[in-house]
Every structure is written in C-alpha cells, then in structure tokens.
Amino acid sequence: MDQKSKRQSGIGKTLATLNMNCREASILLANAGELKLTRPERWGLWIHLLICGTCRQFRAQIRFLSQLMAAAPKEFMEIGFAQCTRLSTQRVTQIKDLLRQATEEE
C-alpha cells in the first residue's frame, strides 16, 4: 500500500468515525469512563450528540446513574442492589399488575 492509499484509508476511517450511528455512540458513552477515546471518536461523538436527542438523553441517564453509584453507601456496593432492596409481596404484585396493564395498552 503506497502513502496515498494509506492516507486515504486513514481519512476514510476518520470520516466513518465522524458519521457515527446511535449504536456506536451509545457504546462509547457507556464506556466513556473506562475507554480513552481517540480524537476522531470524540469528534464523532460530539457531532452525533449535537444531532441526536436520544443519545443526549442516554448520556444524561448515564451521568445520573454514575452520580447515584458514587453517592451509594459502601455496603450497598459490596452486597449489591438485590440484597439491599426488599419489596413487600403486595408491592411486587402491584408492580406486576402495572407492567401487565402497560403491555396490554400498547
């Protein structure tokens, strides 16, 4: 591969990254704390967030969850959500009924 071809493939790759879809954007958003994004990925994500309200909403939800996790008591993080929350049987039944009603209405 000559220099010109290499450069074109690099530009092509960058353009593809800038033309990011929701799936790619959500993966980057979900892993933003762990991944170090490349410059094209940061630009692509920034451009995508400018035009996509759904992904902006997803980013806001991730930020909110991160804040909740940071504020959670230490024992909560150690034993997990399932052991910390105990719903009454009556409450479980109410939630199931509401979910069933919502499904039937669609």
Ligand SMILES: [Zn+2]
């Ligand atoms: Zn999107």
